[in-house]
Amino acid sequence: MLHLFNTLTGKREPFKSVEPRKVGMYVCGVTVYDYCHIGHARSALVFDVLRRYLEYSGYTVTFVKNFTDVDDKIIKRAQEEGVTCEAITKKYIEAYDEDMGKLGIRPATEQPKATEHIEEIIRLTETLIDKGLAYVVDGDVYFHVARYPAYGRLSKRRLEDLQAGARVEVDERKRHPMDFALWKRSKPGEPSWPSPWGPGRPGWHIECSAMSIKHLGETFDIHGGGMDLIFPHHENEIAQSCGATGKEFARFWVHNGFVQIHQEKMSKSLGNFFTIREIFAKSDWPESVTGEVLRYFLLSTHYRGPLDFSDRAMKEAKNALNGFYDLFERLKEPSDSGTGDDCLDAVIEQARVSFVKAMDDDLNTPMAMAALQGLRGEVNKLLEKGLSSRRRAQAREAFRTMGNVLGLFQSDVWQFGASPSISRTLDVEGEKTGLGMMADDEIKRLVAERQAARLQKDFKRADEIRRFLAARGIIIEDRPDGTSRWKR
RNA sequence: GGCGCCGUACCCAAGUGGUAAGGGAGCAGUCUGCAAAACUGCGAUGCGGCGGUUCGAACCCGCCCGGCGCCUCCA
Numbered sequence: 158m159l160h161l162f163n164t165l166t167g168k169r170e171p172f173k174s175v176e177p178r179k180v181g182m183y184v185c186g187v188t189v190y191d192y193c194h195i196g197h198a199r200s201a202l203v204f205d206v207l208r209r210y211l212e213y214s215g216y217t218v219t220f221v222k223n224f225t226d227v228d229d230k231i232i233k234r235a236q237e238e239g240v241t242c243e244a245i246t247k248k249y250i251e252a253y254d255e256d257m258g259k260l261g262i263r264p265a266t267e268q269p270k271a272t273e274h275i276e277e278i279i280r281l282t283e284t285l286i287d288k289g290l291a292y293v294v295d296g297d298v299y300f301h302v303a304r305y306p307a308y309g310r311l312s313k314r315r316l317e318d319l320q321a322g323a324r325v326e327v328d329e330r331k332r333h334p335m336d337f338a339l340w341k342r343s344k345p346g347e348p349s350w351p352s353p354w355g356p357g358r359p360g361w362h363i364e365c366s367a368m369s370i371k372h373l374g375e376t377f378d379i380h381g382g383g384m385d386l387i388f389p390h391h392e393n394e395i396a397q398s399c400g401a402t403g404k405e406f407a408r409f410w411v412h413n414g415f416v417q418i419h420q421e422k423m424s425k426s427l428g429n430f431f432t433i434r435e436i437f438a439k440s441d442w443p444e445s446v447t448g449e450v451l452r453y454f455l456l457s458t459h460y461r462g463p464l465d466f467s468d469r470a471m472k473e474a475k476n477a478l479n480g481f482y483d484l485f486e487r488l489k490e491p492s493d494s495g496t497g498d499d500c501l502d503a504v505i506e507q508a509r510v511s512f513v514k515a516m517d518d519d520l521n522t523p524m525a526m527a528a529l530q531g532l533r534g535e536v537n538k539l540l541e542k543g544l545s546s547r548r549r550a551q552a553r554e555a556f557r558t559m560g561n562v563l564g565l566f567q568s569d570v571w572q573f574g575a576s577p578s579i580s581r582t583l584d585v586e587g588e589k590t591g592l593g594m595m596a597d598d599e600i601k602r603l604v605a606e607r608q609a610a611r612l613q614k615d616f617k618r619a620d621e622i623r624r625f626l627a628a629r630g631i632i633i634e635d636r637p638d639g640t641s642r643w644k645r
Numbered sequence: 646g647g648c649g650c651c652g653u654a655c656c657c658a659a660g661u662g663g664u665a666a667g668g669g670a671g672c673a674g675u676c677u678g679c680a681a682a683a684c685u686g687c688g689a690u691g692c693g694g695c696g697g698u699u700c701g702a703a704c705c706c707g708c709c710c711g712g713c714g715c716c717u718c719c720a
Contacts, residue, residue, distance in 0.1 A: 187720075200720035230718070312715080318647040319716065361718085383720030388648090390719090413720070414650085420712060424719060457658070457668085463651065463713075473657060473669045480668085483682060515659090524659055527667035534667095537683060616678055623680065634681045644681095 159214060159517050161379075162461060164387060164410040165311055169519055172409065174378050180216045181377035182208065183369040183407065185386055186268070188225040189249035190234045193256050194430040195455075195466055196416040196423045200383045202452065203413040203460040203520075205262045206563060207381070210516050213562045221372045222265035223365060224250055226272050227348055227358050242348050246270075256433040259448045261564040267372050271364035275350045278359045278367045281401055282339045282352075290400045294330045296342030296355040303333045305396045311410060312388035337393055339363045362393035369407070370398060380407030384414055384461075413460045420465065431466065441630065442475070442645060445568055450475045452564055456522040477530075479644075481556070482571030484533055486642070487540055488553045494543035501539060501548050505555045508532035512559050522563060529559060571644065595629045604633060604643055611635075 159172040174180045184204045187197055204222070211218050226246040235242045254264070271278075282298055285291035291300050302308045302316060309315055319335055328334075338360035343349035349356040359367075369377065375398070382391065391410065398406040415422045418429045433451075440447040454474035458464040508528050515524035536544075536552050544552070560566030607622040623633055626643070633643050 185720075188718085194720085196720050198720085203720090228718090312648075314648060314716070384650090385715070385719055388715065389717090415714075415720075417713080420651095422714065422719095426719075454657095459659080461650090462658095465657090470657070476670080477657095477668055480682095487682080521659075523657090523668090524666080527659070530667055534684095541684060611678085614678080620679060627680090632681060635677080635679095636682095637677095 159210070160519055161409055161411060162519050163408075164391075164412050165408075167313070170409070172378075174216065175376060175408070178216055180211050180218045180379065181373035182211075182218060182220050182379040182381065183365070183373055183377065184220070184222045184265070184380070185365060185382035185390065186222045186224050187253060188228050188230060189246045189253065190228070190231045191249060191425075192252055192432040192434055194416075194423060194425075194432050195436065195451075196383070196430065198256070198260055198262075198433050198451070199416050199455050199460075199464065200381075200413050201257055201262050202260060202455050202564075204381050204411075206456065206460075206522065207379070207411070207520060208263070209562050209564065210520065218266070219373060220265040221267045221269065221369060223368050224253070224268060224270045225361065225364065226250070226270045228361060232347055236346075252434070259437060259444060260433070260452055261448055261567070269368045269372060271359060271368070272348075274364060274367050274371065275359065277371050278363050279340075279350075279352050281363060281367050281370075281397065284401045285339065285397065288400065290396075291339055292332065293354050296357060297330075297338060298340035298354055299331055299336040300339055300393065300397060300400075301332055302335045302337075302396065305400050307399070308335075308396050309392065311392050311395055314388065314392075335389075337362060337389065339397070362390055363397060365390075366394050366397040366401070366406075369394075370402070375402040376405045377407055379409045379411055381411040381413070384412045387412055414463050416455075417463050417465045418467075423466070446475070446571065446645075449565060449568065450478055453478050453526075456563055456565075457526065459523055460520055478565075479571070481529075481533055481566060482568075484537060484540075485553060485556070485566070485571065488536075488544075488549040490549075491546045492544060492549065493546075495545035495548060497539035497542035497544050498548045500542075501536075501544065501552060504532065504535040504539065505552070508535070508555070509559065512562075516562065525559075525563065529556070532556070595631065600626065600631055600643060604641055607633070608641055 160169050161172050162169045182204070184200075186201075187193060193201075201222075204220075208218050208220050224246070227242070231242050231245055235245045238245070250270075257264075282291065285300065286293065286298065289301075290304050291298055309319070316333075316335060340352060340354060340357050340363075341360055342355060342357045348358050350358060369380070380391070380394075387410075395406050417423055418431075421427065421429060423430045436451060437444060437447050442450065450471060451474075454466075454470055455464065457474060457477075508531060511528035511531065512525050515521040515528055518524070532555070539548075539552075556566045603622050603626060607619045610616075610618040610622070626633060630645055631643055632645075633641050635641050
């Protein structure tokens with residue numbers, strides 16, 4: 158049974174859905190005013206894996222992930238570029254889908270936008286005003302935190318503590334410094350919708366309450382996002398939602414840790430971030446390889462811990478993945494011998510048990526990956542003894558099934574005969590790694606030439622070619638049947 | 646000032662009371678025309694430090710050291 162760490166209770170708890178076999182899950186997406194960085198990728202990936210694992214465990218998952226498409230930063234960006242807000246949000250939503258697609262992150266069941274839920278937002282705001290939990294000032298509407306006693310429950314903070322450390326300028330019109338905007342009066346030139354309080358636009362937090370309630374109901378199973386959203390965003394969502402409905406909101410709150418660069422949080426304000434497309438653009442490897450390597454890397458640490466991104470870490474992930482795909486290549490080779498056949502079922506079953514146990518334990522992906530590594534070793538050993546073609550296919554299928562939960566091992570080809578790519582540097586730590594361009598056709602030609610040389614026992618020439626390619630990161634592997642294949 | 650996180654081998658990383666998973670890198674061996682891959686073997690008497698609780702602690706408690714996050718937009 159799946160156990161998840163619930164931020165709300167501060168404990169690891171057995172996961173139980175409201176309705177049997179069904180899960181409603183809401184995850185805060187991104188504000189679409191710029192390209193996504195690896196931190197966004199990690200968050201998206203963690204919840205993609207949670208969703209995949211819930212499905213693997215037999216649940217039907219309704220997964221809602223929003224786009225915040227009305228916001229101060231979007232407005233600012235649009236003004237800077239002299240275009241409309243719509244142009245900005247359209248551009249970055251498309252970029253989001255493209256970037257996440259490269260990482261194998263499946264689109265959510267629903268991907269709602271704030272601007273498409275203005276009606277719901279206004280209704281929710283009205284309810285909060287009616288209940289005395291919100292008040293109107295000059296066309297703005299604020300949530301009145303002092304009227305909501307449970308405020309601080311998620312982030313384990315007391316209002317008094319927050320006040321003491323508040324670094325915000327106090328808005329005199331607010332009744333309490335921590336009161337936050339549900340509705341903002343629009344200034345000229347800003348996006349604006351009619352409302353009972355005059356033309357304006359929604360505040361940030363209210364959209365998630367409105368959209369989650371609309372798509373998942375007033376009480377649903379899982380709400381997720383990055384750790385930095387715990388306060389104030391998720392705290393405010395709870396206050397708004399519970400305040401308005403009088404019911405429990407999300408039951409499980411799941412938060413992922415940060416991606417760091419040299420031990421520091423990766424963030425826009427620090428300027429130490431790498432965008433997803435930047436990583437792909439700089440990578441030496443074919444796109445599918447880069448996507449899978451990045452995925453492998455991001456899952457190699459438990460989702461709640463910090464994760465340090467570096468060029469070196471990417472290479473290590475690539476090497477580790479290489480071992481799997483080397484095995485998959487071997488599994489493709491036909492064989493009649495089956496001395497190890499009888500052991501395969503047990504070996505797979507053992508791996509499956511370890512894998513499920515790891516994932517059940519608060520999505521312990523590093524441990525789950527260790528189970529897959531263990532299976533890799535066992536299957537390699539059986540291959541030494543001899544595995545029939547049928548059993549080889551069975552082994553490959555086991556990797557594909559479990560790998561699918563993590564979004565790994567789905568490619569039929571790894572870098573063997575990979576699609577054309579250009580060798581460039583992944584210059585994350587300032588070290589140069591690229592050795593110039595090496596197109597596939599050129600490699601193939603040299604491999605063929607070497608093949609011919611070997612047939613004539615011209616090993617001098619053959620080794621010359623091997624060394625030439627090796628210097629460019631191409632490794633040739635001679636097969637027992639006399640053929641050769643290569644990989645990057 | 647308040648809330649919280651992290652510190653395990655060269656690197657990454659599980660383990661959270663029962664005597665240190667796994668991977669990468671490295672070294673040695675088998676195999677190979679040479680390689681690669683695979684297989685075999687080697688690798689922390691110790692888990693930031695010092696005390697304490699316990700039959701027993703990396704795991705619990707206390708203090709300290711080092712690094713970081715949130716409290717303001719932030720995945």
